[in-house]
Amino acid sequence: MFRSTRPSRFAVAIIFVIALAITAISDAKAKLNAKADFQVVLLGVGTPVPFMHRFGPATLVVAGGKYLLFDAGRGVTQRLWQDKIPFGRIDHLFLTHLHSDHVVGIPDLLLTGWLTSPFARRKGNFVVSGPAGTADMMKYLTMAYAWDIETRIKDQGLKRAGVTSKATDIGPGVVYDQDGVKVTAIAVNHGEKIQPALGYRIDYDGRSVVISGDTKYHEPLAAFAKGADLFVHAVAAAKPELIASAKFWQVILDHHTSPEDVGRIFDAAKPKMAAFYHLVTLTNGKIKPPSVADLVKRTRTTYKGPLTPGADRLRFEIGKDGVKVMKPGK
Ligand SMILES: [Zn+2]
Numbered sequence: 001m002f003r004s005t006r007p008s009r010f011a012v013a014i015i016f017v018i019a020l021a022i023t024a025i026s027d028a029k030a031k032l033n034a035k036a037d038f039q040v041v042l043l044g045v046g047t048p049v050p051f052m053h054r055f056g057p058a059t060l061v062v063a064g065g066k067y068l069l070f071d072a073g074r075g076v077t078q079r080l081w082q083d084k085i086p087f088g089r090i091d092h093l094f095l096t097h098l099h100s101d102h103v104v105g106i107p108d109l110l111l112t113g114w115l116t117s118p119f120a121r122r123k124g125n126f127v128v129s130g131p132a133g134t135a136d137m138m139k140y141l142t143m144a145y146a147w148d149i150e151t152r153i154k155d156q157g158l159k160r161a162g163v164t165s166k167a168t169d170i171g172p173g174v175v176y177d178q179d180g181v182k183v184t185a186i187a188v189n190h191g192e193k194i195q196p197a198l199g200y201r202i203d204y205d206g207r208s209v210v211i212s213g214d215t216k217y218h219e220p221l222a223a224f225a226k227g228a229d230l231f232v233h234a235v236a237a238a239k240p241e242l243i244a245s246a247k248f249w250q251v252i253l254d255h256h257t258s259p260e261d262v263g264r265i266f267d268a269a270k271p272k273m274a275a276f277y278h279l280v281t282l283t284n285g286k287i288k289p290p291s292v293a294d295l296v297k298r299t300r301t302t303y304k305g306p307l308t309p310g311a312d313r314l315r316f317e318i319g320k321d322g323v324k325v326m327k328p329g330k
């Protein structure tokens with residue numbers, strides 16, 4: 001559905017300049033900060049489009065020593081290991097919904113995370129919670145990879161526990177409450193035929209982070225995220241020429257939230273920091289996608305508060321004195 005084009009020399013030059021700028025402002029100690037007790041890493045802010053700079057949706061929340069992952073899109077393992085986080089360190093995976101872009105990284109995380117290598121090392125079960133269908137998906141994934149699982153148990157002596165999923169179908173309400181870290185799910189509106197879909201709020205030590213999941217404009221999210229320290233919301237946009245070119249572009253947009261509407265939700269919730277993730281910027285290859293600057297500009301018509309356009313590996317430290325935004329390290 002998406003056609004790619006070769007980047008022009010001009011585009012390559014621009015990318016080079018941007019890359020230099022990013023290098024200049026990157027923080028050498030930008031991997032996880034051992035001293036920060038509440039952090040969020042946008043591991044991937046992409047969509048089904050196979051961009052190198054935006055991997056599939058995956059958001060890591062580290063709170064009170066718990067490593068909670070929200071969605072596991074394409075490339076989640078590469079992004080985790082870029083920050084030297086072994087896959088086995090993930091305590092719990094939460095899924096917003098079962099669209100493939102949010103779950104295709106699961107087999108990699110499950111199976112590669114079971115190995116004994118430094119990047120893996122899962123000892124306990126693979127714990128996952130998500131909307132109806134999650135437990136079935138995990139059961140069938142395990143069946144699909146039975147050859148690998150049985151062979152490695154026989155050949156390498158790996159323990160079955162590390163590749164056994166403990167999957168639970170969940171709905172709205174408190175879905176996790178351990179050692180002061182609480183996760184609450186909310187039903188969101190991703191479209192009439194795309195149900196169920198969830199957003200999440202993570203509370204720890206008087207601070208909170210909210211992740212919208214994939215949703216259309218959904219007013220209850222604003223109350224759910226009221227006063228949150230960090231509110232991460234998905235966003236979608238396309239150039240008017242593209243929308244006019246074929247009907248299905250509007251269909252995609254109708255499953256998501258426009259920048260203006262994301263601004264309305266942010267304005268009502270008034271988080272200490274707002275950020276985009278899951279940047280649905282549509283293109284057919286000929287008509288260019290809206291830029292991140294376009295998204296910000298349109299959001300600014302309805303929201304004037306703190307705003308960070310999301311990017312892969314951007315990290316937030318949720319402190320008692322505010323939210324710090326940290327550029328990714330190398
Ligand atoms: Zn999606």
Ligand SMILES: [Zn+2]
Binds near residue numbers: 097099190
């Ligand atoms: Zn979706």
